[in-house]
Amino acid sequence: MMHLESMFHCKLASSLVFSNPLLATAPNSEAAPMVLAGVLLSLVFIYLASKLGGELSKLVDLPPVLGELVAGVIVGVSALHLLVFPEAGAVASDSVVMTILQKFAGLSPENIGGVFASSSEVISVLAELGVIILLFEIGLESDLRELQKVGSRAAIVAVVGVVAPFVAGTAGLILIFGMPTIPAVFAGAALTATSIGITSKVLSELGQLKSTEGQIIVGAAVIDDVLGIIVLAVVASLAKTGEVDVTNLIYLIISATAFLLGSIFLGKFFNQSFVAIAEKLQTRGKLVIPALIFALLMAFLANAIHLEAILGAFAAGLVLDETDKRKELDQQIIPIADVLVPIFFVSVGARVDLSVLNPSSVDNRQGLVIAAFLIVVAIIGKVITGWAVFGQEKINRLAIGIGMIPRGEVGLVFAGIGAASGVLDKPLQAAIIIMVILTTFVAPPLLRFAFQGEAIEEPDLAATNNQ
Amino acid sequence: MMHLESMFHCKLASSLVFSNPLLATAPNSEAAPMVLAGVLLSLVFIYLASKLGGELSKLVDLPPVLGELVAGVIVGVSALHLLVFPEAGAVASDSVVMTILQKFAGLSPENIGGVFASSSEVISVLAELGVIILLFEIGLESDLRELQKVGSRAAIVAVVGVVAPFVAGTAGLILIFGMPTIPAVFAGAALTATSIGITSKVLSELGQLKSTEGQIIVGAAVIDDVLGIIVLAVVASLAKTGEVDVTNLIYLIISATAFLLGSIFLGKFFNQSFVAIAEKLQTRGKLVIPALIFALLMAFLANAIHLEAILGAFAAGLVLDETDKRKELDQQIIPIADVLVPIFFVSVGARVDLSVLNPSSVDNRQGLVIAAFLIVVAIIGKVITGWAVFGQEKINRLAIGIGMIPRGEVGLVFAGIGAASGVLDKPLQAAIIIMVILTTFVAPPLLRFAFQGEAIEEPDLAATNNQ
Numbered sequence: 001m002m003h004l005e006s007m008f009h010c011k012l013a014s015s016l017v018f019s020n021p022l023l024a025t026a027p028n029s030e031a032a033p034m035v036l037a038g039v040l041l042s043l044v045f046i047y048l049a050s051k052l053g054g055e056l057s058k059l060v061d062l063p064p065v066l067g068e069l070v071a072g073v074i075v076g077v078s079a080l081h082l083l084v085f086p087e088a089g090a091v092a093s094d095s096v097v098m099t100i101l102q103k104f105a106g107l108s109p110e111n112i113g114g115v116f117a118s119s120s121e122v123i124s125v126l127a128e129l130g131v132i133i134l135l136f137e138i139g140l141e142s143d144l145r146e147l148q149k150v151g152s153r154a155a156i157v158a159v160v161g162v163v164a165p166f167v168a169g170t171a172g173l174i175l176i177f178g179m180p181t182i183p184a185v186f187a188g189a190a191l192t193a194t195s196i197g198i199t200s201k202v203l204s205e206l207g208q209l210k211s212t213e214g215q216i217i218v219g220a221a222v223i224d225d226v227l228g229i230i231v232l233a234v235v236a237s238l239a240k241t242g243e244v245d246v247t248n249l250i251y252l253i254i255s256a257t258a259f260l261l262g263s264i265f266l267g268k269f270f271n272q273s274f275v276a277i278a279e280k281l282q283t284r285g286k287l288v289i290p291a292l293i294f295a296l297l298m299a300f301l302a303n304a305i306h307l308e309a310i311l312g313a314f315a316a317g318l319v320l321d322e323t324d325k326r327k328e329l330d331q332q333i334i335p336i337a338d339v340l341v342p343i344f345f346v347s348v349g350a351r352v353d354l355s356v357l358n359p360s361s362v363d364n365r366q367g368l369v370i371a372a373f374l375i376v377v378a379i380i381g382k383v384i385t386g387w388a389v390f391g392q393e394k395i396n397r398l399a400i401g402i403g404m405i406p407r408g409e410v411g412l413v414f415a416g417i418g419a420a421s422g423v424l425d426k427p428l429q430a431a432i433i434i435m436v437i438l439t440t441f442v443a444p445p446l447l448r449f450a451f452q453g454e455a456i457e458e459p460d461l462a463a464t465n466n467q
Numbered sequence: 468m469m470h471l472e473s474m475f476h477c478k479l480a481s482s483l484v485f486s487n488p489l490l491a492t493a494p495n496s497e498a499a500p501m502v503l504a505g506v507l508l509s510l511v512f513i514y515l516a517s518k519l520g521g522e523l524s525k526l527v528d529l530p531p532v533l534g535e536l537v538a539g540v541i542v543g544v545s546a547l548h549l550l551v552f553p554e555a556g557a558v559a560s561d562s563v564v565m566t567i568l569q570k571f572a573g574l575s576p577e578n579i580g581g582v583f584a585s586s587s588e589v590i591s592v593l594a595e596l597g598v599i600i601l602l603f604e605i606g607l608e609s610d611l612r613e614l615q616k617v618g619s620r621a622a623i624v625a626v627v628g629v630v631a632p633f634v635a636g637t638a639g640l641i642l643i644f645g646m647p648t649i650p651a652v653f654a655g656a657a658l659t660a661t662s663i664g665i666t667s668k669v670l671s672e673l674g675q676l677k678s679t680e681g682q683i684i685v686g687a688a689v690i691d692d693v694l695g696i697i698v699l700a701v702v703a704s705l706a707k708t709g710e711v712d713v714t715n716l717i718y719l720i721i722s723a724t725a726f727l728l729g730s731i732f733l734g735k736f737f738n739q740s741f742v743a744i745a746e747k748l749q750t751r752g753k754l755v756i757p758a759l760i761f762a763l764l765m766a767f768l769a770n771a772i773h774l775e776a777i778l779g780a781f782a783a784g785l786v787l788d789e790t791d792k793r794k795e796l797d798q799q800i801i802p803i804a805d806v807l808v809p810i811f812f813v814s815v816g817a818r819v820d821l822s823v824l825n826p827s828s829v830d831n832r833q834g835l836v837i838a839a840f841l842i843v844v845a846i847i848g849k850v851i852t853g854w855a856v857f858g859q860e861k862i863n864r865l866a867i868g869i870g871m872i873p874r875g876e877v878g879l880v881f882a883g884i885g886a887a888s889g890v891l892d893k894p895l896q897a898a899i900i901i902m903v904i905l906t907t908f909v910a911p912p913l914l915r916f917a918f919q920g921e922a923i924e925e926p927d928l929a930a931t932n933n934q
Contacts, residue, residue, distance in 0.1 A: 032554075032887060033770060035588070040776065047760045054750040064750040087499075105771040121502070121585050122592045126505050139587075150831040240500075283521040283531040285805030292806065293514045300507040303500060304572040309507065332802045336750030339759065339803055351664050420499060 031111050031118075035099060040117030041097045043343070045082040046123075049075045050092075050342035063198045065409050066440050069433070072349020083350040085120050087422070092116035123347065124217055124420075128309070130344035131413055133337050135229070135297045135310040138196075139317020140330055142222045144264070152220030153389050158194075160388040161220060161404045162227045165191035165381025174375060177366070181244050183428055186418045189235040191378050192228050192433050195408025195440065196221035202444045203403065206451050213396050216389065217403035225410065229314055230256045232414055233307040239423040240306065256307055260315050263298065275323050288332045291320060308417065313416045320419030345409070346414040356426045367427030374435040379405055379442075399450040406443035411436035486651030498578050498585075501568060505586030508564045509710030510810070512549040513590075516542045517809035530665045532876050533907050535809055536900070541817020550817040552587050554889070558585035590814065591887075595776070597811035598880055600804050602696070602777040603762045605663075606784020607797055609689050611731070618854050621686030626870045627855040628687060629694045631695075632658035632848030639840060644833070648711050648897055653885045656702040657899050658845050659695050662875025662907065663688035669911045670870065673918050680863050683856065684870035692877065697723045697782055699881055700774040706890040707773065723774055727782050730765065742790050755799045775884065812876070815883040817921055819900045823893045841902040846872055846909075866917040873910035878903035 019456070054064035075082040077090060082097065084090040092098045092112040101107040118357025170188030173179040179187075200209060200218055208214040233256040238244055274294070278287050295316040295467060302312030320329060357367050382404040386397030415432045418424045424432070480702060520538025521531035528654075542549040544557060549564065551557040557564045559579040564586070568574040637655030640646040646654075667676060667685055675681040699727040705711055741761070745754050762783040769779030787796060824834050849871040853864030881900045885891045891899070 037770045040763050043762045043765050047756050058749050122589050127587045282525050289514050296507050297511045333803050335799045
């Protein structure tokens with residue numbers, strides 16, 4: 001099957017190059033519109049899934065991103081096969097989109113392999129552009145000045161929340177399960193994420209966003225983003241080279257940190273020129289296009305020095321966050337993110353093969369045990385962060401720890417990059433996704449429980465009571 | 468050279484499928500991030516070119532789209548080679564983006580062919596999504612109710628403005644230049660377009676937008692869009708099958724017309740459900756995602772029945788234009804169009820090989836003569852439309868005719884689709900682009916001249932004086 005696929009691809013590649021020697025401008029005249037048709041139909045399925053999943057999630061009071069992910073799992077390789085990717089071993093005949101094109105749009109059998117490969121490639125790159133825009137948006141929304149206020153207490157929570165689950169997860173996977181170093185490190189890294197979006201939404205519903213606990217959680221989640229993205233850049237680079245070598249590791253940690261701090265530092269000067277340029281421009285897209293040029297260039301640079309593109313996009317967001325144009329820019333990035341980000345979330349879900357965790361098969365036991373292990377480490381590793389806060393006696397330490405639990409979209413970024421880099425085998429990939437879903441799922445009710453009785457009557461008073 | 472390219476592609480294709488047999492999820496671990504890097508860098512060049520060109524154009528009071536196109540020519544195969552496409556015969560070593568990746572990002576020689584092919588494919592599909600969004604936006608902004616007011620006079624101007632240049636252009640190319648039917652028909656079709664955007668901007672500057680002449684021009688330009696897109700769908704389909712056969716021609720004309728009228732008719736019922744659904748949704752992108760699902764699905768359907776994707780997107784725009792949500796939707800589509808549409812304009816420019824029109828080579832004379840012929844037909848074929856208006860004596864017929872001259876973005880859509888379909892050889896492609904640039908360039912000053920003395924002092928009075 002795979003061999004045949006490859007032959008088709010070769011045949012297409014040759015026919016693309018040799019077809020119509022008289023007309024140098026001619027692509028394969030059938031394949032080109034079919035690739036577009038494949039992309040259009042895939043996007044229709046992706047958007048339908050993301051909206052259905054997101055809205056259903058919202059109806060039962062869960063974060064929409066959870067619904068988009070689960071909808072992705074449903075349309076993906078685990079169930080409906082509306083969206084499958086060749087890197088995961090799927091061939092064109094596995095894809096419902098290709099079957100539809102063949103039946104109703106006249107796609108010929110000799111072109112199907114190439115069209116499937118090309119349209120999947122386009123969807124993959126669109127998903128990557130989606131996560132780049134997502135991190136750019138997260139950067140734009142992370143307020144570095146706010147952060148300095150919460151200061152050291154938030155920092156200690158963040159550091160403990162990154163180190164504890166990373167060390168426990170990685171060591172456990174290597175020592176208990178005998179996993180090779182690289183996938184173990186990647187899975188450990190995926191445990192470090194904290195989703196600021198989900199926690200801060202629940203906190204604001206509970207009237208706890210401005211309480212000491214709320215401020216510490218939000219501050220720690222922002223620092224966690226910064227640390228996490230450095231960890232991810234380092235780990236993903238290790239995965240590319242395939243070996244853990246101390247010199248390389250030190251180089252990566254230094255270059256990722258230097259890249260981030262350097263761009264924030266240089267950004268303070270660049271800020272003014274950016275605003276000055278954007279104010280002089282007169283044509284459509286005068287704010288959003290210069291911002292995108294900057295974000296994509298930073299993403300390219302990060303990628304070119306063997307870090308991750310999203311690190312560059314995040315740094316670009318942090319830099320532009322400091323300008324006067326921030327609000328206006330944020331407003332215009334929103335529809336672009338609304339269009340691109342769901343492609344990423346749904347794709348991450350679609351790539352997960354849940355069948356590898358089906359408990360009825362004995363072979364799958366190991367994967368299930370790993371998933372259970374990751375969930376336990378993910379929860380305990382974050383809950384203990386509350387007790388890392390020094391000083392204050394009457395602080396709600398349990399609430400702080402629970403507030404750090406949900407991995408949400410940030411955990412998905414780790415899972416997505418890990419899957420794309422090819423270091424995670426299917427059971428580990430599925431186990432990480434299950435961990436992300438479960439931690440995101442349990443955090444809101446647990447957080448309500450931890451704050452119980454404190455904020456029900458007078459949210460603002462409750463916030464000061466604890467100080 | 469071409470053979471080598473094809474071998475590289477095959478090698479990559481095989482290595483993509485066979486690499487890492489133990490890890491089924493593994494893509495080629497070097498190629499995937501390099502494709503992303505290639506896309507990111509290409510987008511940076513595209514956006515830089517579009518903003519520089521657009522702003523410079525605006526500074527000298529020309530339409531920004533003209534500057535974006537010329538900037539595309541400059542970054543493309545004619546000059547800087549920052550953006551080149553393999554279908555036009557370019558190989559990876561022609562591309563500055565690939566050279567940069569090779570020098571600074573460690574792209575290896577054995578992967579360069581595949582990475583070039585993949586990232587060019589992604590940019591091509593993004594450009595196609597750009598033109599789909601552009602036509603969706605044009606559809607959203609074409610007000611069918613306004614159109615009914617201007618009625619028959621606008622319709623006759625539009626019909627003459629489509630038929631005259633099409634017949635004169637096609638017949639001239641076949642009879643005088645001995646061109647084969649299909650490219651001649653395509654070039655003739657490209658002559659039919661009228662850019663409503665450019666004309667209406669100049670008209671509003673002259674205070675003539677609400678005058679009888681202005682109303683007729685704008686109405687005719689809208690009808691011209693509808694007729695033009697039907698002509699394009701028919702012609703592009705002919706190009707795909709490669710033969711002009713009367714049964715096929717009749718089928719295409721009927722199916723394109725039926726598709727457009729049918730969707731407008733069915734849309735009247737669908738409208739209400741769309742608004743009802745959009746109002747129930749609660750998550751981010753609640754308006755723009757359902758609208759995109761509809762637009763992309765319509766584009767897919769038009770593509771699947773062998774018409775053009777843009778016909779579907781245009782029909783979707785016309786349908787949603789009739790809803791109460793139109794303004795809000797328009798507002799949200801703007802940033803998405805700002806991001807995607809420049810990719811289309813710059814790509815169209817980048818694909819044009821101007822060297823084929825270099826007058827110093829004798830071989831190029833034919834192409835230059837064809838370009839001159841197209842320009843003459845393009846101008847005369849539209850100027851005469853003014854005399855097609857019946858009845859009114861004191862109407863400014865010259866102004867109406869001149870108002871229909873600029874081809875602008877609509878002409879580029881024709882040129883772009885023609886180039887992608889492979890039926891236009893390089894000289895004809897370049898000749899069409901030159902025609903689009905020149906007609907767009909001369910229309911604003913000519914229109915000012917034609918209205919001279921009429922509107923300088925009191926625009927509103929001048930508008931009624933003529934009635």
